[in-house]
Amino acid sequence: xxxKKFNIAIIGLGxxxxxxxxxxxxxxxxxxxxxxxxxxxxxxxxxxxxxxKRYTDYDELLKDPLIDAVHINTPIHLHAEQSVxxxxxxxxxxxxxxxATTVDDCKxxxxxxxxxxxxxxxxxxxxxxxxxxxxxKMVENGEMGKIQFMRASHQQxxxxxxxxxxxxxxxxxxxxxxxxxxALAKANAAYVSCFGSGTIDAHLIPKYGSPFAIETCxxxxxxxxxxxxxxxxxxxxxxxxxxxxxLYGSKKTFEWSLIAEEEPxxxxxxxxxxxxxxx
Numbered sequence: 001x002x003x004k005k006f007n008i009a010i011i012g013l014g015x016x017x018x019x020x021x022x023x024x025x026x027x028x029x030x031x032x033x034x035x036x037x038x039x040x041x042x043x044x045x046x047x048x049x050x051x052x053k054r055y056t057d058y059d060e061l062l063k064d065p066l067i068d069a070v071h072i073n074t075p076i077h078l079h080a081e082q083s084v085x086x087x088x089x090x091x092x093x094x095x096x097x098x099x100a101t102t103v104d105d106c107k108x109x110x111x112x113x114x115x116x117x118x119x120x121x122x123x124x125x126x127x128x129x130x131x132x133x134x135x136x137k138m139v140e141n142g143e144m145g146k147i148q149f150m151r152a153s154h155q156q157x158x159x160x161x162x163x164x165x166x167x168x169x170x171x172x173x174x175x176x177x178x179x180x181x182x183a184l185a186k187a188n189a190a191y192v193s194c195f196g197s198g199t200i201d202a203h204l205i206p207k208y209g210s211p212f213a214i215e216t217c218x219x220x221x222x223x224x225x226x227x228x229x230x231x232x233x234x235x236x237x238x239x240x241x242x243x244x245x246x247l248y249g250s251k252k253t254f255e256w257s258l259i260a261e262e263e264p265x266x267x268x269x270x271x272x273x274x275x276x277x278x279x
Contacts, residue, residue, distance in 0.1 A: 006068040006092075007032035009053075009061055011082065013045050015096065016073030020049045023071075035061045058082060062089040071123070072096060075164045076173065080105035083120060087112040092119045097175040124179040126243065131264065132180050134277045135247055135254050139184060145251030150184060150228040152177035152245040158234045167204035169196075170215040170232035180245040181219065181228045190222040200235040213237050 008023050010016045013036045023031040033053035036042035046054050055061040061070070062085060069092035072082050080100035086093045087109070099122045100106045113120045126132065138144050154177040158165050171194055182189070196212030205211050214233040221227065233239065244256035253267040263274040 004028065005030050007066050008069050008071060009033040009035060009055075009064075009067045009091075010071045010073065011035040011058060011061070012073035012075075012096075013041060014073065016071065017045050019071060019073075020045075020051070024049065033061060033064065033067060058085070062086060062091065067091055069094065069119075075162070076101065076168075077164060080109060083109050084112045087116050087118050087120065090116070090118070094121045094123050096123050097179075098122070098173055099175075101172045122175070124175050126176045127179050127183040129180075130279060131256070131277050132183065132245070135245075136184060138252065138254070139247070139249075143252055144247065144249030144254070147185070147226060147247060147249055149226070149248040150181045150245065151230075151248075152181050152228070153231040154243045155231070155233045155237060155239040156241050156243075157237070157239075165234075167200065167207040167210065168234055169208055169210035170212065170234050171217060172208075173234075174215075174217075174230060174232045176243050177230050177232060177245065178219075181230070184245075184247060185221055185224070185226055185228070187221040187224050187226065190220045192220070193218050198236070204235060 005028055007030050009032055010019060013034060020031055023029045031049070031051060033055060034042060034046050034051055035055040035058055036045070037056055039056050042054055042056060046052075053064075061067065070086045072079060072086070072093065072095040074082060076098060079095050079098065083093050083095050099109060109120060139147065154174060158168075194215055194217035196210070196215050198213030199211050200213050213236045214231065216232075217230045219228045219230065240260055242256075242260075246255045247253065251268070255265045255267065257264050263276055265272045266275050
């Protein structure tokens with residue numbers, strides 16, 4: 001398996017096009033095919049990267065026996081259906097976040113993986129961020145001491161984004177702040193409580209039936225005394241963009257900066273110190 005080169009197909013070429021050069025440089029991957037409904041955009045990107053195999057129809061792509069894995073970068077509401085289709089077509093799946101927005105759809109993907117024996121990966125990029133790797137190393141080295149509590153937030157104003165984003169419930173797209181906490185805790189969630197607060201503009205509410213400007217949740221970890229807090233907002237909340245996590249340890253605490261471009265802070269006992277996270 002280590003020496004096998006996998007033929008990769010990318011579906012959705014907005015953010016998805018960012019991954020093309022990564023696959024082209026990877027020693028175990030061949031950037032084999034692209035899929036995009038807009039043929040003009042498809043040809044423009046495929047020509048730029050020198051990719052010959054092109055599809056405008058996802059179902060046709062799945063019939064290609066030379067494709068080993070698909071990387072899905074389509075709108076949120078398509079993720080579950082397209083993931084299950086690919087698994088049942090015999091393809092490994094990497095899918096941008098979120099995995100799905102209902103428990104039933106998540107279960108369908110899990111069931112398809114069990115039935116096919118293929119690999120599914122939700123591509124949560126933040127767990128590979130320099131900040132997380134920096135703190136993870138401190139935790140593993142024992143510098144933080146015992147982890148006592150974690151907090152994360154992802155606040156972003158998304159007015160004017162494509163239609164399917166309008167009125168999206170904040171916790172339907174919380175992986176960028178949930179992911180770091182799960183990775184650092186190295187534990188599964190036993191249960192979650194979630195509350196909504198505030199109200200978004202009236203015209204945004206009907207699409208998903210969610211009125212909340214902010215949603216917060218607490219995560220209780222299984223077989224652990226640890227819990228964590230998450231805050232997420234998408235509309236009608238005055239806050240500079242922030243995708244962050246804090247980790248409170250018995251020896252040291254890491255706190256994300258409040259304002260962009262400022263350095264995070266390490267607290268040693270009661271003494272704070274700004275630090276530069278290595279690239």
